Amino acid sequence: MGEIEDGEVDHIAADARGQKCTLVCESLHGTSNDKDGNPLMNAVFKNPVCKVYRFQTVDCKWMLVREQMAECTLSFNIPKQLITLYIQEDMRRIQELKDLGELSPHWDNLRKEVIAHYGQVISSYQETLTELNKLTGSSFKPSCSKSEKYLEFIPINLHTQRMQVTCPKKTDACYDVVTVGAPAAHFQGFKNGGLQRLLSRFESEKKNFSTAYQCIYYSPENTAKAKEVLSSIGQLQPLISSLADQLMQAAQQHSPDLLKGALKTLSDKTEQFVHALKDELVKNALLALHTARPGYVTKSQPGVCNNVDGKEARPKEDGPAPLKRQDSIPHHSEYDEEEVWANVAKSLNCIIAMVDRLQEHENNNQEPASDQTLADVITSHSPGDWQEQIYPLVVTLKDCVTEVVDRATKSMTFVLLQEAACSIPQGLFLKQRRDVVFSQAVSNYHNSPHNLLLIQLVTRVQFTFKTIKAIFPHRWSGFNLTAAG
Template identity: 40%
Template sequence: MAFSKCFCPSTVHSGQYFEGFTSSIRDVLRTKDFQSRESVEKTPEEAKMQIEKENEVKTLEDKVEEEEGVTALWDPDLCDGLHACVHHRQSQLLCAPICTVYRFQSEDKRWLTVREVMSETPLTFSLPRQLLSVLVCEHATRIQEMKELGELPPQWECLRCDVIKHCNHLIGSYQETLVELDRLSASCCLKSSNSKCDKYLQFVPTNLHSQRMEVITSDNISECYEVITFGAPADHHQSFRRGGLSRLVAKTADRAESSMDYSPQELSRVTELLSSLMMLQPLLFGLAEELLSVSLELNTDRLLEVMDSFKQQTELFVHTLNDELVKRALLEIHKTPAPDHSHVSHDITTSSQDSMWANVVRSLHCITIMSNRLVAREDPVQQMTSANGGPNSGRASSSWQELLLPLVVTFRDCVREALGEVRTAVMFVLLQRSLPSNAPHGFPELLQRRHAVFSQALSAAVCGITLKLHRALNQPGFLQQLQTVGLLVQFQGLLSNYGEEAAILEDMEVGVADLRDVTFTLIEAKTEEPEDLLPTLSGMWGSLVVQVPVLSDTFVLLPWELKAGSMIQIHPVFFNIGIGLWNQCQSVTDRNGNTSLQERINLQSCQHLRSYCNSLRDELPNIGGSRSLLDLLDSLECSVESQSRKSGDILRLSAMVCHAVNGVRLTSCKSAEDRTAMSLTLEQCTLLQEFHMLGQHHFNIALDCMRRSRLSWGQMLGCYTRFWLPVCMEGAGDDPTALRRSSCHLYPVAILLVTSHLLVLWLILSLVLLLAQYQ
């Protein structure tokens, strides 16, 4: 929305036309007979770029032919391409597109048609709403689990009350936010930077856009590049007085070590183990009853059959009891003493664990021995039964049941005791996970902050991954990559290490790291309706699954593993290079040497990136084993290890590695405005130079043109206007000299982002110009 105000089409005057045209697609396609591409032949001296404003293209054609004698050749292909872009199946994930088209000349004197499309997405509100619904259900389930624990010791009862109170608080807050998001999502699909601190929008990403660049050569060969831009995931509503998430989580971890010893996967696993034990208990009891019933029949074959099944299930029960996670849970409950009891020694807890499952084994062993004895006595018993008749038969069968009954009762008692111990221990660990007993004040707010930051990062990641999947599912190599090693998701940050942005960087670090617990799967879309093509979210915190609908004609062509619901792993990495406002804040931070957070983030991400590429090389040598990729990784590691704090090579090299391995790119600064636009245009021109032979001379011209275009600079113009900088939009009554004067003031302001020293020089030159004007 903030972009749209800067893109109002304007008329063209004599002496004024730009090297490019900018407009919304709906304006481009508003007439059937509109022809949108103009091929102009120029001499080498005139060869720069040809850009024309589409709403006055015919006027420009006549003007160029009249003044320069250039022949204009019209071609409807580009208009068809724009129309296809609007009605492409991916348009269900995008909305409010704005298009800009450029023509640049490559080193071999051939023309490149470059089309930029910036779009909003309904996922801005759809994913946060789904995540909030999942969290509400999860906390409601947790409350029910706490109530089902029954009577607890006093210290645990207090902890249970705290957990229930905490869960009720989050449920109420999230339901209130859901109601407000449902209302807002009906009218818009963008959260502007002015709403960063809104209470009800803290789960919604800021300025989430898809920035797509399509390059079409003169041979009609097309290549597409896509970057997701959004404001850095952070909880602006709760502010940053106490720091960001990584600092707050570290403080909580220091005070509540036991709750942080378990990873989300381990907590999910220990819960599954408890569920398995709970399911095995009635099965074991049923088999024990069946064993007693069979003993009355004096049927040896049937007795052996039931006994084999009974032994298998009991061994599975004992194996589950002996799992390392269950042992850790039992240790946790004994390591936490009651207020009026001393700490239980490790030796005692270990012996109690061993005896717990050993009792079950001994009971099973006794039942097995007795069953074998009864089977060995089968022939004499049967002979006596046949000789003496019914009364002896009844006494024999009764003796079998009498011998087995006390052993079965003992077995039941041992199973109940073991299951009760494990259930109590696991639930106690879950209690500590829900709310550490010695956590600092404000722990619910910390968890809500983590959920909000994760929601923003998840929405942006799902947008980029879904668009990537829709675009590349027809590539066999990409499908094989998804099944074997997963998908790389690279976040690029432009946050400084100073003041509030340092806390935002801490938030973003945790939000990106939490994405490692998210998996994706492909499902067949029910219909082609827009709501049926949006990704859906399921699972629980720590094990979320994103289901991406695929149209039937594409789904049937997928490998059977993906059609069967195979999980697609994602590998998020995060590289950050601090660029503050006018670069001044970051320069101060660099001189003080306080960039340890950024250096740690870049170093860890570089290690994760190397690990991913190694896995890719092992599984798919044709992609991960190329010499160019290995060279890029080596150069990236050198740049990271050199700790060059403002090195643009880190961002450039990490982006090149991401493109080489078919990854997804996301770029963000504080609000996805000025710094993001600068970085994006530089990356786009670098791609044109690397892969499409854009010459160095034309590189600078293209970069200048794209940064001055209404699409790429629209947000920056709005930003500068808020700082009372002179920005002039071309209009019907504008004086050409006034436009040139305002542009001369605007262009140095953008250059100031390069170094803070130019700020002083710019101020001095501005004063000199003002004095000259008054004289």
């Protein structure tokens, strides 16, 4: 699709008498009949308005400009899918909190409070989704509706424009423009500032919240790291299981080359898995979760992590002096359990040793031997022997990986529990505001894939890998939205 160069401006300029462009025709029922029109475009863009102008050039020829404006059905479809994903994600978080197992009364009370918090968010989003599903007709949200609660996830004034220019001596040129209002939670108002100011203020006050709730303070970097670890081990576990099955298939085929290649890939991914768990945050989180179990009493601060009586979930204003904040995690001297990933590494080493032994035995069998000896070798070392010898080790590796994933998931969930507990005073408000702004920003991006400004905005939004993968064909990571309100 060609473009009109700057040098053609003089050629297509109107004459010196100030002649204005002429409106050739106007239609409220335009169609996407340009050269690259297709059924998908016609399905996405609805209710087009089309105008055609003509300009007389200096050589008395005519340049036609066709301008079309349309609504985009994705303005509503994407937010509805996002809300559904929000609900699914919060339900998953609730289940993960329940899967933490038994906690001391203090932590159990906080868990119940956080679960109730997520329940309120889910209920609110379900109501919004129900209202959006009732809507039919226009896919456009005008600015006069920006304060409607059930429309808060929908971008404002979003429409697409396509200008097609036909010049006598040039190929046609198309210019696509998307106009939209800035992503903002108008329904929630701006009395206390927009999202950026609220998040900044919230982070500065978070340490005080951790004191009130007797929680370990985790920085935003730590909570983001916890989510990254959860995502990493969640992806590596099924991959390791699949690679272990490939190793078994190679053993069944009695192929040294296939066995060696499968073992190399399995070793690389398992080492990557172990490396992800060697992060200091994981070790500290495992220790913190250990101290939060029923019956644990820390020697130095008997009550910081466990409110054994369970009488207080929140500190009272007229009560005794507040407990000292646990702004650091207990030392490992109080927790001497073996590192959780050690068994994974040991299992992998056993598999490597077994494969080396089998290959060495295979090489020895390939040496010249008498007919009787060769017959004995064939009889005693059938292709099934390799699989039978490797199988128990592979099962052990899978079991160890499963156990590690379970414990690491619980430890990272405990980190997120503390972060959520500290955010309960403002968390519901900030979560909904961030979700609203994210929904509008993502909807803008999908209607304008070439708009670099919006891409830069969306890449600053923090969201889970699962949701991002469901929305985008390619996965984006490191989202942290603070630029809009």
